[in-house]
Amino acid sequence: MAHPLEAAAGPAARARLGGGGLPAWAAVLGGFGALWLWGRGVAPWAFDYPRALVLPARRWIGAATRWLLNEADFGLFTFTDATRFIASVIDLPYRLALGALSGGFPAIGLAPMGWVGVVALAALIGHRAGGLRLATLVAACFAFLAVFGQWTSAMVTLASILVAVPLGVAGGLALGLAGHRWLWFARAIEPILDLMQTIPVFAYLVPILILFGFGPTAAVVATLIYAMPPMTRVTMLALARVPDDIRDLGRMIGCTRRQMTWRVMLPSAKDRLMVGVNQVIMLSLNMVIIASMIGAGGLGFDVLSALRRLDFGTGLEAGLAIVALAIALDRLSQAFAERAALPLAPAAGRGPVARHPYLAGALATILAAGLLAALMPAAQTYPEALRVTTGPFWSDLVAWINVNYFDSLEAMKNALLLNLLIPFKRFLAGLPWLGVAGLLAFAGWRLGGARLALIAGGLAVLIAVVDLWEEAMVTVYLCGISVAIAMLIGLPLGILAAEREGLWRWLRLTIDTLQTLPSFVYLMPAVMLFRVGDFTAMLAVVAYSVAPAIRYTVLGLQGVDPRLVEAGRAMGCTRRQILMHIRLRLALPEILLGLNQTIMFALSMLVITALVGTRDLGQEVYIALTKADPGRGLVAGLAVAFIAIIADRLIQAAAARARARLGLAAGGPREHA
Amino acid sequence: MSDPALHAAQPLLVCRNVWKLFGPRAAETLAALGPDPAPERLAAAGLVAAVRAVDLAVGEGEICVIMGLSGSGKSTLVRCLSRLVEPTAGEILFRGQNLLAASEAEMTMIRRHKMGMVFQHFALLPHMTVMQNVAFPLEVQGMGRASREERAERMIGLVGLAGREHFYPRQLSGGQQQRVGIARSLAADPELWFLDEPFSALDPLIRREMQDEFIRLQSVVRKTIVFITHDFDEAIRLADRIVIMKDGAVVQAGTPEEIVLNPATAYVREFTRAVPRSKVVRVARVMGAVEGPAPSGSVPARATVAEAAPLFLDGAAALRVLGDDGATVGHLHRDAVVVLMLGG
Numbered sequence A: 001m002a003h004p005l006e007a008a009a010g011p012a013a014r015a016r017l018g019g020g021g022l023p024a025w026a027a028v029l030g031g032f033g034a035l036w037l038w039g040r041g042v043a044p045w046a047f048d049y050p051r052a053l054v055l056p057a058r059r060w061i062g063a064a065t066r067w068l069l070n071e072a073d074f075g076l077f078t079f080t081d082a083t084r085f086i087a088s089v090i091d092l093p094y095r096l097a098l099g100a101l102s103g104g105f106p107a108i109g110l111a112p113m114g115w116v117g118v119v120a121l122a123a124l125i126g127h128r129a130g131g132l133r134l135a136t137l138v139a140a141c142f143a144f145l146a147v148f149g150q151w152t153s154a155m156v157t158l159a160s161i162l163v164a165v166p167l168g169v170a171g172g173l174a175l176g177l178a179g180h181r182w183l184w185f186a187r188a189i190e191p192i193l194d195l196m197q198t199i200p201v202f203a204y205l206v207p208i209l210i211l212f213g214f215g216p217t218a219a220v221v222a223t224l225i226y227a228m229p230p231m232t233r234v235t236m237l238a239l240a241r242v243p244d245d246i247r248d249l250g251r252m253i254g255c256t257r258r259q260m261t262w263r264v265m266l267p268s269a270k271d272r273l274m275v276g277v278n279q280v281i282m283l284s285l286n287m288v289i290i291a292s293m294i295g296a297g298g299l300g301f302d303v304l305s306a307l308r309r310l311d312f313g314t315g316l317e318a319g320l321a322i323v324a325l326a327i328a329l330d331r332l333s334q335a336f337a338e339r340a341a342l343p344l345a346p347a348a349g350r351g352p353v354a355r356h357p358y359l360a361g362a363l364a365t366i367l368a369a370g371l372l373a374a375l376m377p378a379a380q381t382y383p384e385a386l387r388v389t390t391g392p393f394w395s396d397l398v399a400w401i402n403v404n405y406f407d408s409l410e411a412m413k414n415a416l417l418l419n420l421l422i423p424f425k426r427f428l429a430g431l432p433w434l435g436v437a438g439l440l441a442f443a444g445w446r447l448g449g450a451r452l453a454l455i456a457g458g459l460a461v462l463i464a465v466v467d468l469w470e471e472a473m474v475t476v477y478l479c480g481i482s483v484a485i486a487m488l489i490g491l492p493l494g495i496l497a498a499e500r501e502g503l504w505r506w507l508r509l510t511i512d513t514l515q516t517l518p519s520f521v522y523l524m525p526a527v528m529l530f531r532v533g534d535f536t537a538m539l540a541v542v543a544y545s546v547a548p549a550i551r552y553t554v555l556g557l558q559g560v561d562p563r564l565v566e567a568g569r570a571m572g573c574t575r576r577q578i579l580m581h582i583r584l585r586l587a588l589p590e591i592l593l594g595l596n597q598t599i600m601f602a603l604s605m606l607v608i609t610a611l612v613g614t615r616d617l618g619q620e621v622y623i624a625l626t627k628a629d630p631g632r633g634l635v636a637g638l639a640v641a642f643i644a645i646i647a648d649r650l651i652q653a654a655a656a657r658a659r660a661r662l663g664l665a666a667g668g669p670r671e672h673a
Numbered sequence B: 001m002s003d004p005a006l007h008a009a010q011p012l013l014v015c016r017n018v019w020k021l022f023g024p025r026a027a028e029t030l031a032a033l034g035p036d037p038a039p040e041r042l043a044a045a046g047l048v049a050a051v052r053a054v055d056l057a058v059g060e061g062e063i064c065v066i067m068g069l070s071g072s073g074k075s076t077l078v079r080c081l082s083r084l085v086e087p088t089a090g091e092i093l094f095r096g097q098n099l100l101a102a103s104e105a106e107m108t109m110i111r112r113h114k115m116g117m118v119f120q121h122f123a124l125l126p127h128m129t130v131m132q133n134v135a136f137p138l139e140v141q142g143m144g145r146a147s148r149e150e151r152a153e154r155m156i157g158l159v160g161l162a163g164r165e166h167f168y169p170r171q172l173s174g175g176q177q178q179r180v181g182i183a184r185s186l187a188a189d190p191e192l193w194f195l196d197e198p199f200s201a202l203d204p205l206i207r208r209e210m211q212d213e214f215i216r217l218q219s220v221v222r223k224t225i226v227f228i229t230h231d232f233d234e235a236i237r238l239a240d241r242i243v244i245m246k247d248g249a250v251v252q253a254g255t256p257e258e259i260v261l262n263p264a265t266a267y268v269r270e271f272t273r274a275v276p277r278s279k280v281v282r283v284a285r286v287m288g289a290v291e292g293p294a295p296s297g298s299v300p301a302r303a304t305v306a307e308a309a310p311l312f313l314d315g316a317a318a319l320r321v322l323g324d325d326g327a328t329v330g331h332l333h334r335d336a337v338v339v340l341m342l343g344g
């Protein structure tokens, strides 16, 4: 029985590694402090990475891109041929979708469906997915777009999504299936998926812009790349979770490979796959908005140009239109996902119409709408005269707030800037890169051993080596402050909501809805009140990243074994003692994961706040985008990904350790219960 | 001697010295460690020994029940028999053909046409109706729609679900779902029928009902059966022969009667202790010779003593014991029954 004994010794040994490490920590922190205070004279290179040793990674990437574009030749075709081919594959369906939704096909004299047609079709789909209630909601959302004059832009955005989502789902499914069948393939794509999900979106907008040019096609490509990794992950997970019995059944009745995949595995995984489809849709929306920077047009472009002009009214209107579109798409795809879990009895009727009532209805709707639009132009284009615009209202509101509250808002902003943000920024900027990397490596070693030490320390050094240390520290400062504030808001709210079912239901609906909103939308109100700068960026980041802080706190607290709480009560603990000593402590692993998610959200939002003038890595990426410099953008993007990976791995390791420790600590009372 | 079915039967399935080790480089390690490696040494090599040196012969038309606690390797063994799990070593003969030498394509054909399996958690496809589920094995074989649905219809009727063809699995109770699983496993008319804890996920009352149903079905379809259970009472009720497994190895094999009367180890005795002997001992074993006046009542030789006991309620002192052919083979005396029943 040597083996189980060894296994049992594993965690204990690792616990020893971490436990009683106080002297070691003190020594390392002491060394770090000494380096920080007195090292500048002795070893200036530990503070400012020597110029001569900077790795010219951006030049290399730039050269590689140029080579790909101008010289790469795979014999039968060149790289440029390949990108042109991809572009044409995407371009055709995009034109079709856009033409049907809003542009029409002037070449063959065909008019678009018109707003009445699209609203009716959306309602029909809503009815099919979730009955009358959903039909009403979806129709209202679409009508909102027409009434508030956002129709044309919204249809441009919708057309990109209609093209990107099927391609993204199909691509993710294919990769996921391959990863499921071949273990080596899963292993090979795992780190790439990791990187794709942590690298900020701006970073790969640059190469895409260069490869595909400015325009909706490039935007769809970017959207695909953005939405495919989660679908790949969900597919692999969903297939892995298909019960063994079902798999055995397929082999037992002698399915061929193809029958196994299409008749047994995929249908059995359908519930989970639909969750992935919902994710792809929402991520696509988010990305299509951001991709307005490389020519996606549509609602994102309206927000972007309004931001640049500081025209809040227009920007907010477009922002609200994005919200309406997001809600409609999210509820629709969720309803379809839930329906997938409840098969209905097969239709009893005969004939194609009775068997496919919704398909027939959709065709009838399109025809009727076309006819109506031909007879009545108002059904084609929403009449200008009936348009409602709230733009001036919002502009006036902002003006009014600024007139009446400018001083107090400004005072609050300045107080926070002077007393918190700037000192913290200075502090971080003054730290020696070598010391920080060493500290991270040490933390990695304590938490997870040599491998983690190498990852944490190595990636930190790499950031310095490509000469982005200063920018990275600005990112860490903004991210750190925002995450701290998000946690300060999220923890108490989560603690409150964990015990109050009513509050939690309401709060969950709010954060669910907030999470469906594209990140762009968060910038608008912050800019309106505080104009550009770090403070504005911080507000947007906090608003965007507070949701996971709340959610994981509640889930963690609700997951605590009620018997332990009861035991605490029996021992005569006060409510406060139970909270502090039992519930929070046991929920710690979950809360740590929440912290991790909050950091990931914050980093992804932070990059977007480059639009409001931060000076961090995000700005570096953004400048690269405007200058079409792929090397600069990709290297800065990778630096952000490195920060994300360091934080993620360290916190995951800490959470795993906390769980292992609590497993031991909680094992005793549980056995007696 | 006690059970004619056992000895009359040709073995349909034989396995010799079958091993299944989970873990890295299992085959090499097993070969290196010699013919009968100690479990400790396997564990030290990082291997889980799920099936160890199992010998087994299942006769044609026989119900062979494999019994063991959870984790004793029953599921792995039964999956080795159809090569859903690749055995690490050993030999598996089906009608004399060595399955381990069969190609993947041959195995697919054998599984399609000769083997059927019922799963503990039903393994019904959620997106298919009862009809589609039952017809699915035939569809996979490429059978046309009309003929496969006709055959599925018959199977659904056989398990008592006629009228529910167009229900989806989640609209059915657990017992009904397993009836679908049974119908599906019989759809391709297999020779060899594997049932892996088919009733373990059901409530006790339903379980009992399904056992009766199973006995009735077997009287109609007459398959060769490998039935897995962790419930000793279930094994006793259904088995022609019981194979008891512990930690991947067979500890005892025999008829229910043999096992209850002569448990081979303390481990087996633990199971048999609570079983009343009258429920397993058959009349043939305790009957006396044919002598004296012929009693008026009669009882089949295959019946258990517990089944025969109520026949003495009318005050009879003895019963005629009838063999399979209906001839009187002995007399069963009241005293013999009383002694056995009082003895536990």
Ligand SMILES: Nc1ncnc2c1ncn2[C@@H]1O[C@H](COP(=O)(O)OP(=O)(O)O)[C@@H](O)[C@H]1O
Pocket: B022, B023, B048, B049, B050, B068, B069, B070, B071, B072, B073, B074, B075, B076, B077
């Ligand atoms: N795929 C596998 N990999 C590793 N170990 C396995 C695997 N399948 C089963 N085992 C192990 O083999 C042993 C027997 O399992 P199983 O055959 O499922 O037992 P039973 O069906 O009797 O409950 C168990 O210890 C189980 O953990």
Ligand SMILES: [Mg+2]
Pocket: B074, B075, B076, B197
């Ligand atoms: Mg089992």
